[in-house]
Amino acid sequence: MQVTTVNSAFSSLPLSAAMLANLDALGYAEMTPIQAQSLPVILKGLDLIAQAKTGSGKTAAFGIGLLSPLNPRFFGCQALVLCPTRELADQVAKELRRLARAADNVKILTLCGGVPFGPQIGSLEHGAHVIVGTPGRIQEHLKKGTLKLDGLNTLVLDEADRMLDMGFYDSIAEIINQTPAKRQTLLFSATYPAGIKQLSATFMRDPQQVKVEALHDDAQxxxxxxxxxxxxxxxxxxxxxxxxxxxxxxxxxxxxxxxxxxxxxxxxxxxxxxxxxxxxxxxxxxxxxxxxxxxxxxxxxxxxxxxxxxxxxxxxxxxxxxxxxxxxxxxxxxxxxxxxxxxxxxxxxxxxxxxxxxxxxxxxxxxxxxxxxxxxLKAKSGEPLQPPMVTLCIGAGRKEKLRPGDILGALTGEAGLPGAKIGKIALFDYQAFVAVERDVAKQALKRLNDGKIKGRSLKVRLL
The missing domain is CATH 3.40.50.300 (P-loop containing nucleotide triphosphate hydrolases)
Structure with a gap:
């Protein structure tokens, strides 16, 4: 009996040697099920509806797909990825930048709400090949004329079901109406509600459908x-x-x-x-x-x-x-x-x-x-359930050119705290968070408030 299997090697796809070498360097050994099913369809230029959840490797699937036809010499938006939230847009852009390392000088820009508008206009004036953003903010840029989509090849709707849950149907429809008719549309969604059927019927051309089994391994x-x-x-x-x-x-x-x-x-x-x-x-x-x-x-x-x-x-x-x-x-x-x-x-x-x-x-x-x-259910004895870390909030962020190393240095420098007691550091535009082990929290707070970070006294509080 012959069993046909989907080839899961990236080398079985029509990708450039540079892209294959980069995938190898990034440790992408073989395709995940969603990549193996969707990439052949995407690379043929067909429209696609893929049902897959977060963590299935879908970002790399549409990422490899949208980077392949890109022309780095044309500095207009050739691919647009719409995401429901800023966190997801940041995650997607980060992954796309890693995938784009194989190509010369591909610019990837995020356009999301919750951050100032002005700097985004400046970045757009320099030109970007790929834009990742949330529907509301993309819509604002289109209205202002700061973003043009007439050179678009690929439109990706990521977590489309969730964008619909959040009430973005009209925004998405308005954005799609400003894209060329001969674009490729890729829709990724964990579930398949009625709104998705309506979106695809209205805006997609004969989409191929793939679904990856989302059931979990009981052993896991x-x-x-x-x-x-x-x-x-x-x-x-x-x-x-x-x-x-x-x-x-x-x-x-x-x-x-x-x-x-x-x-x-x-x-x-x-x-x-x-x-x-x-x-x-x-x-x-x-x-x-x-x-x-x-x-x-x-x-x-x-x-x-x-x-x-x-x-x-x-x-x-x-x-x-x-x-x-x-x-x-x-x-x-x-x-x-x-x-x-x-x-x-x-x-x-x-x-x-x-x-x-x-x-x-x-x-x-x-x-x-x-x-x-x-x-x-029997209660285990011991301390009340307390998390192992405590967070300190620092009243400055990226916009003040703060870097994780500055915070780490202020905590560990000159007989400070041991590095092992310091956890994740998260930087945002106007604030930063650093985790420290519970037993050194007071000491860390005192150290940051008494000392300087990057030569400045900043407000720090325990959350």
């Missing part, structure tokens, strides 16, 4: 389901945390109100938690995400819309405080843990009224759910 992620009475929900989350003591956990809620209730409930029991919802100002969102990524916040409580596009490595546990209304969203939530070879735990609380949702998940996973009684 252990799922457990607990039946609860609705009034037990908040305490059940406490029990799960006390029993498993994860260092980092995302708890999914349905509404902003439910998020806030849970944060208050956890806080009252000495557990550091913060809510991430769609209403947060960009500055506050940056702060919450930086604290969670640097391990100075134990529990991130989020709604589905707010959490999409989060790229968090080493997430120990996901808690579904309430089951998702859609089984595919459940799979998506659960897939945030157990990444990069580590084992993950996904715990779901199910009230009797949500029984049909549990049934839908069982049907989609084609295997019985793993039910446990709530009484089986």
């Amino acid at each position: 992620i252990e799922q457990r389901f607990y039946e609860i009475a609705p009034e037990q929900r908040m305490d059940a989350v406490l029990k799960l945390l006390a029993s498993y003591r994860p260092e980092s956990c995302v708890a999914f809620c349905f509404t902003k109100q439910q998020c806030q209730e849970l944060v208050d409930h956890l806080g009252a029991h000495g557990i550091s938690a913060a809510a991430l919802n769609g209403d947060l100002e960009q500055r506050d969102r940056d702060q919450v995400l930086a604290m969670f990524a640097n391990r100075s916040l134990s529990v991130l409580v989020a709604t589905d819309v707010a959490a999409r596009g989060l790229d968090i490595d080493a997430l120990d546990m996901v808690i579904n405080v309430e089951l998702a209304r859609d089984a595919e969203i459940h799979i998506h939530r659960v897939g945030r843990t157990g990444r990069a070879g580590a084992k993950g735990l996904a715990m779901s609380l199910v009230a009797p009224a949500e029984g049909h949702r549990a049934q839908a998940i069982e049907t989609l996973q084609k295997s019985p759910l793993n039910w446990h009684p709530l009484s089986s």
Whole structure:
């Protein structure tokens, strides 16, 4: 019996020698399933709808695709990638820059809201080949005439379902109407709601469809389901945390109100938690995400819309405080843990009224759910659940030419703190966050407030 397999070597694709050498240097050994299925279609210039989640390698799929036909000598926008949030746009641009190292002088620019408009106009005047941005800000540049899309070859809609969740349908339609009719359109989405069908029917030419199996390897992620009475929900989350003591956990809620209730409930029991919802100002969102990524916040409580596009490595546990209304969203939530070879735990609380949702998940996973009684959770003794790190917020950022090395130097220089006690440093335009181990937090704060960073006294506070 002959088994046909998709060739997973990048060398099987019509790519330049320079691109293949760069992929090799970047450690791209072989194509992920989404790359193997979508790249042959993309490189033929066809329109594509790909159903794939974050972490599947989709950025490299459309990245290699849009860089291939690029003409570095023409300094106009030849490829546009629309993303739902600034974090995702930054991530995508970073990956594209790595992929573009093979070509001469390809300029990649991000255009997102939440940052000043003026400098973006200056950057656009110098010309850019690839633009990655959020729909609102791209629309503003088109209105002002600072961005022209008449030379566009490739349009990418990344996490299209999430852009629609956030109410961007009209903005996207307006942007597409200003692009040439003979462009290639690539649409990537984790789920396939009605809005996506409408988008593709209106704006795509005979799109090819690929879908990558999004189910998780049970060996990688252990799922457990607990039946609860609705009034037990908040305490059940406490029990799960006390029993498993994860260092980092995302708890999914349905509404902003439910998020806030849970944060208050956890806080009252000495557990550091913060809510991430769609209403947060960009500055506050940056702060919450930086604290969670640097391990100075134990529990991130989020709604589905707010959490999409989060790229968090080493997430120990996901808690579904309430089951998702859609089984595919459940799979998506659960897939945030157990990444990069580590084992993950996904715990779901199910009230009797949500029984049909549990049934839908069982049907989609084609295997019985793993039910446990709530009484089986036994609290482990020890300190209350506290994150290992604490975050210091510094009142200056990139715009003041601050670099991670400056912060590190101020903390470790001349008999300062040992480098091993300092964690992640995150820089934003007007503020910076540095994580330090809990036992040296006071010392670090004193050191930064008494000393100077880059020759200046800056305001530093403990978050």
